[in-house]
Amino acid sequence: MTPAVPSSAEPSDLAARAAQQHVVVIGGGIGGLVAARECAKVGMRVTLLEAREAVGGSIRTADLDGIVVDAGAESFATRGGTVRALVEELGLADAIVRPEGGGAWLSGIPDAPDAPLPVGGILGIPANPFADDVRRIIGWRGAWRAYVDRLRPPLTIGHERSLGKLVRSRMGARVRDRLVAPVTAGVYSAHPDEVDTDVAAPGLNAALTRVGSLSGAVDALRTDQKQKAGTTPGSAVLGISGGMGRLVDALRADIEAYGVEVRTGVTVTSIERTGSTWTVQTEVPDAADDEAPDAAAEPLTATGVIVATAEPPARALLEGLVDGLGEPGAAPEIEIVTLLLDAPELDAAPRGSGVLTVPGSHTAKALTHSTAKWGWLREAAGGRHVVRVSFGTQGEAAATVGLDEDGAARLALTEASALLGVALRPSQLVAAHRARFVQAQPTSVIGAAERRQAVRKAVQQTPGLAAVGAWLAGTGLAQVIPDAVAEADRLRHALLWR
Numbered sequence: 001m002t003p004a005v006p007s008s009a010e011p012s013d014l015a016a017r018a019a020q021q022h023v024v025v026i027g028g029g030i031g032g033l034v035a036a037r038e039c040a041k042v043g044m045r046v047t048l049l050e051a052r053e054a055v056g057g058s059i060r061t062a063d064l065d066g067i068v069v070d071a072g073a074e075s076f077a078t079r080g081g082t083v084r085a086l087v088e089e090l091g092l093a094d095a096i097v098r099p100e101g102g103g104a105w106l107s108g109i110p111d112a113p114d115a116p117l118p119v120g121g122i123l124g125i126p127a128n129p130f131a132d133d134v135r136r137i138i139g140w141r142g143a144w145r146a147y148v149d150r151l152r153p154p155l156t157i158g159h160e161r162s163l164g165k166l167v168r169s170r171m172g173a174r175v176r177d178r179l180v181a182p183v184t185a186g187v188y189s190a191h192p193d194e195v196d197t198d199v200a201a202p203g204l205n206a207a208l209t210r211v212g213s214l215s216g217a218v219d220a221l222r223t224d225q226k227q228k229a230g231t232t233p234g235s236a237v238l239g240i241s242g243g244m245g246r247l248v249d250a251l252r253a254d255i256e257a258y259g260v261e262v263r264t265g266v267t268v269t270s271i272e273r274t275g276s277t278w279t280v281q282t283e284v285p286d287a288a289d290d291e292a293p294d295a296a297a298e299p300l301t302a303t304g305v306i307v308a309t310a311e312p313p314a315r316a317l318l319e320g321l322v323d324g325l326g327e328p329g330a331a332p333e334i335e336i337v338t339l340l341l342d343a344p345e346l347d348a349a350p351r352g353s354g355v356l357t358v359p360g361s362h363t364a365k366a367l368t369h370s371t372a373k374w375g376w377l378r379e380a381a382g383g384r385h386v387v388r389v390s391f392g393t394q395g396e397a398a399a400t401v402g403l404d405e406d407g408a409a410r411l412a413l414t415e416a417s418a419l420l421g422v423a424l425r426p427s428q429l430v431a432a433h434r435a436r437f438v439q440a441q442p443t444s445v446i447g448a449a450e451r452r453q454a455v456r457k458a459v460q461q462t463p464g465l466a467a468v469g470a471w472l473a474g475t476g477l478a479q480v481i482p483d484a485v486a487e488a489d490r491l492r493h494a495l496l497w498r
């Protein structure tokens with residue numbers, strides 16, 4: 001990474017130049033908070049504007065009968081080490097925890113009971129189609145079809161961009177639909193056919209050409225990964241005792257200590273540039289009257305702007321200002337209903353840490369048994385259970401849309417009963433919380449990487465402007481955080497040296 005300040009400059013000169021800058025960050029999700037921190041660190045004046053009443057964006061908490069739970073992101077990937085480094089820098093090293101509760105289960109397998117998700121694959125693609133845990137899901141017929149992959153002549157192997165097409169052609173529809181689709185829907189909210197093999201499983205196509213079969217390639221890649229990481233691939237997520245909301249609280253306190261002014265409940269409606277000065281127009285809700293429309297507030301002037309919202313509001317702000325933004329990516333809307341249950345039947349964690357579903361088999365997309373997965377939450381819940389039910393995926397609206405809060409809670413309870421294999425009664429529901437999110441189009445969807453690069457290039461051609469967040473960096477803290485650091489670094493260099 002480039003150093004924060006150029007080495008040839010006098011420190012006092014740079015400090016004075018930094019102090020003349022005013023950067024406005026629009027959006028207080030993790031991307032905006034991290035970008036604000038990077039600019040404030042070198043002495044720039046920073047104002048962060050967040051439309052909601054709380055910062056954090058997709059890292060959101062809910063209070064269920066006095067128990068604080070993660071209503072959005074609940075963990076972070078250890079990949080690259082940047083999230084962990086930030087968590088440690090913010091003084092939360094002792095709070096880092098590992099998930100428990102065993103693996104996840106699969107529900108909705110045609111003509112077969114629910115079963116644990118097989119271990120030992122990549123994105124659900126098995127290394128051995130005859131392994132008991134795989135055969136239980138795809139049946140003997142599916143296993144023999146998948147085995148054809150091993151017999152096919154290497155000459156038929158080419159470079160297939162679509163993961164779904166690759167899996168279907170080599171190992172058959174059952175492997176694609178019953179093993180791979182639940183994983184891609186759960187992780188990327190996308191059908192396997194839309195997933196870019198090279199982005200989602202780097203090295204798989206090359207290993208396929210090298211070893212001559214897809215299952216062999218999975219085996220070879222997993223062996224490589226184990227050797228590199230000294231651990232089992234797939235186990236690489238961590239959480240924070242007390243919830244991910246603690247990361248947001250610590251980050252907000254940290255940036256405020258650097259002097260960042262954080263304003264919540266302020267929606268940015270437009271940005272304009274005149275020479276090297278930006279004008280940021282905002283709206284604030286009428287505090288005296290909930291029914292009254294939001295009122296325009298005094299505009300802010302700035303020397304730099306960082307747009308850190310999700311894709312739809314970011315495009316609305318950038319449209320007309322930046323050429324070459326291209327077409328928007330599909331952004332799935334999902335809803336998470338979190339339930340607090342008085343249900344001793346769940347003490348034995350009947351479905352491990354949670355359940356993925358075969359697409360089309362259930363109304364819900366996935367379920368997390370949070371008190372089985374996180375020890376800190378189990379303790380906090382005092383014998384009760386927390387279960388998160390997710391609805392909606394790419395191309396399929398969440399089944400809870402249009403329902404009121406009670407209706408959404410009832411549907412989530414019905415789905416939880418089905419997915420956990422336990423009859424849960426409405427009287428066992430202590431509290432419920434529902435949250436809606438617009439998910440960024442996953443980086444692994446075919447064409448997404450090119451689209452992102454084009455937007456990035458267009459934004460970077462506008463002096464004093466930067467854009468961060470999952471719609472450009474890819475979904476997940478491990479993607480958003482290092483990208484926001486790099487993009488803020490680029491902007492502050494440009495501002496200090498123009």
Ligand SMILES: Cc1cc2nc3c(=O)[nH]c(=O)nc-3n(C[C@H](O)[C@H](O)[C@H](O)COP(=O)(O)OP(=O)(O)OC[C@H]3O[C@@H](n4cnc5c(N)ncnc54)[C@H](O)[C@@H]3O)c2cc1C
Nearest residue numbers: 027029030031051057058073074075268437469470476477
């Ligand atoms: C349900 C769910 C679960 C997830 N689980 C995980 C997980 O376990 N691990 C993981 O690593 N990742 C997870 N992710 C992904 C991760 O949370 C996101 O990729 C990341 O938090 C996105 O951060 P962001 O800053 O790009 O955007 P956001 O978090 O969306 O923040 C954007 C902010 O901009 C604000 N805003 C929008 N418009 C305006 C405006 N006009 N003016 C002012 N402010 C505005 C919004 O209110 C919001 O606060 C999950 C995502 C979801 C939705």
